[in-house]
Amino acid sequence: MKLTDIAAATTGARADLAAQLLRWQDDVLALSRDLHAHPKVAFGEVRAADGITTLLEAGGFTIERGTAGLSTAFIATAGSGALVIALCVEYDALPGIGHACGHNLIAGASVAAALALAPLADRLGITIKAIGTPAEEHGGGKVLMLERGAFDGVHLAMMVHPVQEGQTANPAGTSAQAVGRYRARFHGQAAHAAAAPHLAINAADAAVLSQVAVGLLRQQIPDDHRIALFVREAGHVTNIIPDTAVVDFECRAFTLADYEALVPRVHRCFEGAALATGTTLEITTT
Incomplete structure (x- = not known):
């Protein structure tokens, strides 16, 4: 079936799609609210994955759980058309914050769309795959699934992301970007702050200097580049x-080339802080 044929068929099926959305509305809202009430972080979204797949199974989907070796990932499939459309379902939360990014709403939107389309999939000549992608906030679930073949054969993948009503956002913070996350660990020498401070090599000073260096670097990078950090540990x-x-x-x-040029500049901020304080430095990916 050609895309023009699918468009024509969809136009004729709009009333049916609307009816399906109404049919599943209460179930999807209950699911979304349950996700919000029970937030779990990367790769620990067991309740979320179970709840979502149970609902999709009730809607006629065939469920594959534990996709790509990830216990909370899944692929739910309906229809047998030649055009394979994936709806990405996100459901992890942020540590200590919960669903501040609205992944419970992303899950609800994708699940609602999947349930509405499932009875019409063969009529439209499509196959619908609701792909559960854990660890979106941190952990790179989609990347792992892509590398392990979970998206093989998919022609189109989509999802929606909620924003606050009336919110204005910098496009540089909302479009697809190359991103990498790292951990810098400074090692120094502990000493008593009153009795022998001269014997110490202060790792916390290195953390402070690295933040200052990154802050100064931000003046010399393009407006669409981003550097973000926080101090995880610096004394007790x-x-x-x-x-x-x-x-x-x-x-x-925005581009992999720009990202690869940015990373070593940021790393040098941490290397300079280590040099200035006499600490040693380890940088690892997270």
């Missing part, structure tokens, strides 16, 4: 100069 008590500090950071750019 006031009277001991810390020997360890940990800073998590990420780099973003």
Whole structure:
């Protein structure tokens, strides 16, 4: 079936699609609210994956659980048409914040679309795949699934992302980007802050200097580049100069080439901080 034929068939099926959305409306709303009430972070979204697949199964989908070796990933399939359309379902939350990014709404939107389309899939000449992609916030579930073949044979993949009503956002923060996340760990020498501060190599100072260096670097990078970081660890008590500090950071750019040019510049900010303070530095991907 050609795309023009699908468009024509869809036009004739709009009333049926609307009826299906109404049929599943209460179930999808209940699902979304349950996800919001029970947030789980990367690769721990067991309740979410179970709830979503149970609902899709009730809507006639064939379910594959544990897709790509990820226990909370899945592929739900309906229809047998030549054009394969994937609806990405996200459902992980942020640590300590919950569903601030609205992944419960993303899940609801994709599941509602899938349930509405399923009875019409063969009529439209399409195959619908609702693909559950865990660890979207941190962990790269989609990347792992793509690399392991979960999206093989898919012609089109889509999803929607909610925004606050009336919100204005910088396009540089909302479009597809190359992104990488890292952990910088500084190692120094602990000492008593009152009795022997001169014997210390202060890892917390290295964390501070790295933040200052990154802040200054932001003046010399393109407007559509992004660097974000936070200090995960930099001491535990006031009277001991810390020997360890940990800073998590990420780099973003619109193209892979720009991203690959940005990363070493950011790394040098941490290397300079280590040099200035006499600490040693390890940077790993997260």
